[in-house]
Amino acid sequence: MTDAFDPSAHLPDDLLGRIRARAAGVDRDNVFPDADLDELRAAGYLSILVPAELGGAGLSLEQASVLQQRLATAAPATALAVNMHLVWTAVAKILRERGDDALEFVQRGSADGRVYAFGISEPDNDLVLFGSTTDAVPSGGGYAFTGTKIFTSLAPVWTSLGVHGLDSSDPDSPRLVFAFLDGRDGVVTRDDWDTVGMRGSQSRTTELHAATAPAERVVRTLSLESAPDVLQFGIFAAFELLLASVYAGIACRAIELAAAAVSARTSLKTGAPRREDPLVRARIGGMAIDYDGIALELAALTRDLDDAVDHGARWFGLLSGMKHRAVTVAARIVDEALVAAGGSSFRNASELSRLSRDVRAGIFHPSSPDSAQQTAAAAWLD
Structure with a gap:
């Protein structure tokens, strides 16, 4: 850049x-x-x-x-x-x-x-991009999809939904199908998004009942045995890096709010501004160091993707590790910001209070903490 x-x-x-x-x-x-x-x-x-x-x-x-x-x-x-x-x-x-x-x-x-929405996540599908519990049935050159998708952000407003499903019409050679639905025929969007945080995303559950994508919107049909396709790699890379970007932004804002809070307060004991307290400065400094790490790593990995740098099989570990670091570091920074800002941040009117709820969503996005750690371990142990 x-x-x-x-x-x-x-x-x-x-x-x-x-x-x-x-x-x-x-x-x-x-x-x-x-x-x-x-x-x-x-x-x-x-x-x-x-x-x-x-x-x-x-x-x-x-x-x-x-x-x-x-x-x-x-x-x-x-x-x-x-x-x-x-x-x-x-x-x-x-x-x-x-x-x-x-x-x-x-x-x-x-x-x-x-507006294009992301209809990939499914209940109990820990294969994510490399498997599906949704049925994809050949239909008029395209495919009819039946199944349940969860965490469908943009649920109330999308005009096209990217989905995947499993075509088992040939039991000896099942195939993953990636396609786009250009309308809501056969689609039921549940009004079930009542969560702790990230409430505005309205990432509702989506039911597909023979929802059909025409032939021109079928992007890939892939063997389950094939190596990751560039489409699967692209989805994984874009998802992990842009997701990490959101949580890096939360971390940045938490530091801004904490710095503003300590700058506005004075110690009754010393009469000095709280921002001059060595313990407060150490806390803010630790938050800043943590934030710099994820921001700089994000810049490096997005630049490598832009430049088509070949990390080979290491890409998946680097990407899942980036997401894992971003969400865990952001949560730690928000927690530290709450301490620095004091009791007022416990009130619902506090922006930090909202950030403390929003940041918790990070652990539920793929890759999960366990998955990220297993992917990283494979580079050293397998």
């Missing part, structure tokens, strides 16, 4: 301020941030990763990561919801840069304002 990149050109300060001002109400009312999405779409944010020749901003993944961190400092739930759209545009970019235009329709649709 060049020094000339200006995040405010794509996410202006005034827009960020309006999103921040709405965040508490969205969380309190447990609703989707429709106004945020409308303004972001009007600003061209949904197509930041789409090539300029297809109507987008043509940004790199590294630049998009910076923007998602910036958005998350204002409204983590909005950033998480938009993330799932950006994942698909990032995958389209990764494929296109490797000579594969299978997702060009996603790029063109994003430039036109369409």
Whole structure:
């Protein structure tokens, strides 16, 4: 990323301020941030990763990561919801840069304002991208999908849903199918998102009842025995890095709030500002050091992906490790910020209180902590 990149050109300060001002109400009312999405779409944010020749901003993944961190400092739930759209545009970019235009329709649709949601996660599917509990039945050249998807961010507003399922029509050669639904026929969206945090993402459960993707929206059919396809790699890479970006943004905002809180307080014992207390400075300093580590690692890995650096089999461990570090470090930073800010941060009106709930969602996104650790261990033990 060049020094000339200006995040405010794509996410202006005034827009960020309006999103921040709405965040508490969205969380309190447990609703989707429709106004945020409308303004972001009007600003061209949904197509930041789409090539300029297809109507987008043509940004790199590294630049998009910076923007998602910036958005998350204002409204983590909005950033998480938009993330799932950006994942698909990032995958389209990764494929296109490797000579594969299978997702060009996603790029063109994003430039036109369409919203692409992520319908991959399933109950009890620890294979995630490499298996599915959803049935994919051949239908008129396309596929009809029947199954249940969970954590479907953007559930109330998507115009197209990327899904996968298992085609078992040939029992000797079952195949994974990746496709996009361009409408809601056969789709039931449950109104079941009542969670501790990330309430505005409205990541509701989605039921598919023979929901059909036409032939032109079937992106891949893959053997279960094949090595990871570039599509699977692209989804995994984009998902982990953009997800980590959201939690890095939460960590950054927590430090800002903690610094503001200690700067506004004075010790009754010493009469000195709390910011001058060596213990307080050590706490803030530790938070800053932790944050720098995940921010710099994010920059390095997104840049490597942009530059098509070949980490070979190490990529999956690096990506899952990045996500794991980002969410665990962000949670630790928020906890430290609560201590630094004092008892007022325990009130619901406190932004730190909301961040303390939002950051807990990180452990539930793939890769799980156990999965990330097993992937890392394989590089040393297998």
